[in-house]
Amino acid sequence: MARLQLRLLGGFDLQAGPGQAVPIRLKKAQALLAYLACHPGRSHRREKLATLLWPEMDDWQARANLRKVLFVLRRGLSVISPSLRLDEDTVTLDTAALDVDVLAFQRLARRADPEALQQAVDLYRGDLLEGLGVAEAPFEEWLVAERERLRELALETLAKLLADQTKSEESGAAIATALRLLALDPLQEAVHRALMRLYVRDGRRDAALRQYQSCVDTLRRELSVEPEAETRQLYQEVLRSRATPSKATRTAMAHLEVLASQVQPPSSPLPDEAPMFGRQSELARLRHALDEALAGRGQLIAVLGEAGIGKSRLVSQVTIEAVKRGVLALVSHGYQTEQTLAYGLWIDALRRGGVLDRDDVLSGVAVAWRAELARLFPELAQDDVRPASSPEDATRLFEAVAHLLERLAKAQPLLLVLEDVHWADEASLRLTSGLSRRIAAWPMLIVLTAREEDVAEAPMLRDLLRLQDISRLPLGPLSQDDMTALVQSLAPRGRAMDATSALAERIWGASNGNPFVVVETLRALEQGALPTETADALGLPERVRELVMVRLERLSERGRALVTLAAVIGREFEFALLQHASGLEAHEAADAVEELVRRQMLRTVGDRLELVHDWVREVVYGALLPGRRALLHRDVAQALENIYAGDLEPHLTALGSHYRDGEVWDKAVTFLHRAGRQALSRSANREAVGLFEQAVGPLGHLPRSQTTLEQAVDLRLDLRVALLALGQFDKMRAYLVEAEALARDLADRHRLGWVSGYLGHNFWITAQTAAESRAYSEAALETARAVGDARLEVAVNVYLGHLSRTSGEYRRAAEFYRTMIELTKGALQSELIGGLYPAAIARALLCVSFADLGGFADGIALGQESIRLAEPQSLPFTITQCYWALGYLYGIQGDLEEATRLLEKGHAICRERDVAMMTPLLASYLGWVYALSSRVEDGLALIRAGLAGIEPLGFRVYEALGQAQLAESLVIGNRLDEARQAATRALELSRARGQRAYEASALRMLGEINARRDPPDADAAEDRYLQALALADDLGMRPLAAHCHLGLGRLQQLSGTGEPAREHLATARAMYREMDMSLWLGQMEAERG
Secondary structure, three states: OOOEEEEOEOOOEEEOOOOOEOOOOOHHHHHHHHHHHOOOOOEEEHHHHHHHHOOOOOHHHHHHHHHHHHHHHHHHHHHOOOOEEEOOOEEEEOOOOEEEHHHHHHHHHOOOOHHHHHHHHHHOOOOEOOOOOOOOHHHHHHHHHHHHHHHHHHHHHHHHHHHHHHOOOOOHHHHHHHHHHHHHOOOOHHHHHHHHHHHHHOOOHHHHHHHHHHHHHHHHHHHOOOOOHHHHHHHHHHHHOOOOOOHHHHHHHHHHHHHHHHOOOOOOOOOOOOOOOOOHHHHHHHHHHHHHHHOOOOEEEEEEEOOOOOHHHHHHHHHHHHHHOOOEEEEEEOOHHHOOOOOHHHHHHHHHOOHHHOHHHHOOOOHHHHHHHOOOOHHHOOOOOOOOOOOOOOHHHHHHHHHHHHHHHHHOOEEEEEEOHHHOOHHHHHHHHHHHOOHHHOOEEEEEEEEHHHHOOOHHHHHHHOOOOEEEEEOOOOOHHHHHHHHHHHOOOOOOHHHHHHHHHHHHHHHOOOHHHHHHHHHHHHOOOOOOOOOOOOOOOHHHHHHHHHHHHOOOHHHHHHHHHHHHHOOOEOHHHHHHHHOOOHHHHHHHHHHHHHOOOEEEEOOEEEEOOHHHHHHHHHOOOHHHHHHHHHHHHHHHHHHOOOOOHHHHHHHHHHHHHOOOHHHHHHHHHHHHHHHHHOOOHHHHHHHHHHHHHHHOOOOOOHHHHHHHHHHHHHHHHHHHHHOOHHHHHHHHHHHHHHHHHHOOHHHHHHHHHHHHHHHHHOOOOHHHHHHHHHHHHHHHHHHOOHHHHHHHHHHHHHHHHHOOOHHHHHHHHHHHHHHOOOHHHHOOEOOEOHHHHHHHHHHHHHHHHOOHHHHHHHHHHHHHHHHHHOOHHHHHHHHHHHHHHHHHHOOHHHHHHHHHHHHHHHHHHOOOOHHHHHHHHHHHHHHHOOOHHHHHHHHHHHHHHHHHHOOOOOHHHHHHHHHHHHHHOOOHHHHHHHHHHHHHHHHHOOOHHHHHHHHHHHHHHHHHOOOOOHHHHHHHHHHHHHHHHHHOOHHHHHHHHHHHHHHHHHHOOHHHHHHHHHHHHHHHHHOOOHHHHHHHHHHHO
């Protein structure tokens, strides 16, 4: 059973799990739930509750308002089993499935064991319903009394816990408890003394002295009294003592020394402080400022950036350099737990820097100023000399500190580093502001660091940063090059450079250039705290997750709710989407967004918003429980659908994805399918496959019906279209086989016709048996004609034309292609069918048939027409086929320049537009043309790349021709042994697959190879040539026949059979001249001359 967590101490927060706020937006609904939760199981009369919250209203109106509030509460609590029991006259809250922090706090506080007391004080995060404004007298009276009772119980519990913790040698927990006690009641002088003793015991003498000063200031300000004698005596004892480490610290140090003597360091440990990269310009600015300060021109610089961006690393580098140049460096840090200590940053810096021991400096400070300084440093007090100003008057104190610093800077150039000033107390910031106008003529540089995301909640710091005397130095993310250099510098020695570069690429995706994330990721990998480096994506280190969770805890309830919603949206989004999905009013959402931008959780991108880091989204989204996550996805999807109802097209992918993750299966299928078709229409085939496959999953959640079966078939038919261009033929066939079974279950002849046509095409592409390909295709053609589907008839004519052409049945292939042209002359001329533009494709494929038949003039006209039709359509899969077809024809004819131009153009488009199917085909043909153009090595490289690309795709139909082209190119390069292997492979493949045209080409190449051997194998060569010639004549392949005549004529010239040789050569010359194959005609004329 799901449980809700209700937090009432320190505010109001209702959670269904970590980071999963349950919105109860009405203030009086929150008040009522709190009231009921503080009295669990008790039945409350409705008139009593109405009077509690609406005392000034008429009874009927108050009861009506109560019903409205109860409805809101019941809806909010619906995630768990019914817990709000509403009877006609009474209301009861059952807390069996509801964890209430107030009840748990009271239960634990009543126990005596330290563990329970600690749990109790952890639960007490502030006053009951802190910040809730319900200005109704009856409720206020109850709330004030309840707050005071719980506060007293918290003080009592903290005191008991402190007494127990003080007995322990470990001081850390006791210090934290004492600080909490003083935060609740700063006038408990005994607790101030206890805290001072704890600090001394822990070796933190400076902190004990600061605590005394805090006690003095509080008593003077609140009660106008001095500390008790016991407190003053303790202070004097602390002053006389020297700082010593605590026993626990000494024990730990001794243990570490023993370990250090026994353990050898790792071969390449990750350094505690990472090297610095990508900060050259920022470092140069700080160095210049230091130079100016040394020349007597002081200034104040604020280094700003998000957590982990490298502020401290940058400042530490400058500090090291400054010390080497004789500068006195004073360093202090702000801490979130010490914001109540007035002037804490300055006290800490001056004490740690040993300034109070500098007699050369202090002796020059006037008595009056020294008396003011004694307010910060009581040891400087002199008998009978009292400060001239009251504790509330800071002006003279500022002057005193300024005099001290001026004396110090004149004695020695000064660098003052105040880190994490977003946590500084206001007094320290006011003092810094005052000094910013003083130091212009001093040899002094003040450097502040602050997290930009926390500046928003520090008004005094914001005011300070607006001053003209302060220079801001923002630190942004590292560039990818700098981040890679950082990874390489930290990577273990001996790691291969390629492996390191690959790791850097993955870390870049996880870190967005944040150095802290980079270093922590590497550290976690080294320690085995993340998945292995072979994982697709790196997880986030635990310390990075903790950093994000700390930032989330500082947000308001609405801020956390909206950042969670932004993580669910997961991309750039408009404000309207966030607001509608959250259910907030516009002004409420605007306030929360403004907070998130201030806190640097969101950023603006033009007029849109997005999360600042992907790793923030990962942490926030990962913390959501599955049920809550699905609910939020549904909210986002519904908001998208409502906001953009008039134009959903740009949002189809988002709608489908959110409805899928929201488990609204029917809408998920609809929108993902539409999104896939949209991607398909712009030739984004890989994206389309992803969307279609995403739709298949949700479809399986829906009941089996005619509608869902039809959707299942249609999805797989669309997948086939996208997979075709990507060359993923095995996956395509698997989907088509599924679609065939589904279509048969439906008894849907029309859909089964499309499946059959696509399966016939798939069997042809992958060079399965020609009979199976033909059977499927002819069945589809019969269906097309029976149901009157001209589009299906066009598609099947393409497939039957392919099959006929590669089988050598050129005239039959031409009939199919001409039928296509006729069918596409009307309304179908501009349509896409099966992922192709058939009006162009029919002409391109007819051009290829004419090329092999030697009908070059007609083929060129068809090829040029196909390109003219295809180019305006911007369809890469179609246009590359048109370039290939005409380029192939020009290669066969011997116009190598034009062939090269077209094939290079098509090959470039394949690589640029991810047309995987055509890439190996164009590579092979372009390589063959290069070889014919005497660019043999370039050509061989391309042909081999093309053949290598065939196997993973399964695009085997042109494999035999590719091997024949490889053989011819190797022959041109006089590499006959390799050529024989390729030609033999071409012959085996073509015969096994019934590809008679490619068989003829392979036989001709074997004839060439035998003829060129030294000495020639004339009988074998003649046999192969004659076999090739017989096939070419039978198939009508006149260009190939001409080449065979030329080969036979040359061979017979060598063997001295003059007349037959002359006949063959004369035939070849006449055929070349008739077909305008000038390349080979020119070679013959050159040989004859």
